[in-house]
Amino acid sequence: MPESAQVREFMPVRIAVLTVSDTRSMEDDRSGQVLVDRLSEAGHVLADRRIVEDDRAAIGAHLRDWIANPDVDVVISTGGTGLTGRDVTVEAHRDVYEKEIDAFGTVFTIVSMKKIGTSAVQSRATGGVAGGTYLFALPGSPGACKDAWDEILCHQLDYRHKPCNFVEIFPRLTENQRRK
Template identity: 80%
Template structure:
């Protein structure tokens, strides 16, 4: 069963938060605020924050820039994961992924089903890895951001979490690029 191993030290990670919205501003970005509150409250560092419109190319460019930044370990985006024509965050994420974390979407759906029932099928939340950086695309509602953080990411981004977690393999995510 999963648990926190108190004999291990907490290792903070550096997390960037990207809000994808045609209408949100810094003054009313409740989902971005939710993620920032949760990650800093857990002891992690906010490495960067931005708001971009629903533009696939611009989103992918920002993701690539943050992936290339050695001061960013994890990117959390919120918004643009639905089914409408303007929802292109998932496609932008997949444009940059080296590997997709398929189980993230599955586990997020299970968590969502417990909160919103079958409406969970309308989310296309996703996770992946690129350039030694974790990327997660979350829905644009504060509730979905809370659920993703509280039920999945808070544990997986905690080095003390057992039996395994994302932090302990972080140094090995780009090992294929270092081999000669």
């Protein structure tokens, strides 16, 4: 049977959600909740959820903990991707990336342009890979989290998505670390 005719079975992904904010709590974290709701509705597993202040070292520490955790496949953070002095999430992500997924930010900007026009230039959404774990940094608004999930992540984190997706290359993310 040709590959195009094969039907793939859904593979749940274990996703951790990190909200970056100096003011939010679990009770009023609408953006984090949007991500939790959407990933759960899609059939994925919430591996962990935390809130951390806008502090580069603290954000990086949480990312590194999850990268080292074999029960976490993907980390999605929300908040701290803007242009103000306290917005350091992108820098924290880049501190841990082994490879940046450059097109993620580009595609997110295209999706955002349809909703908020040129205001999309104020977001620095980013994606990358480290230790075999995908990492994505999204803006802190519920709308931006919905857009990123609905238009990009729900497809790329679904093994059935054609012609390609992030899930199918999980086994190859750390191939450079294996002995030959």
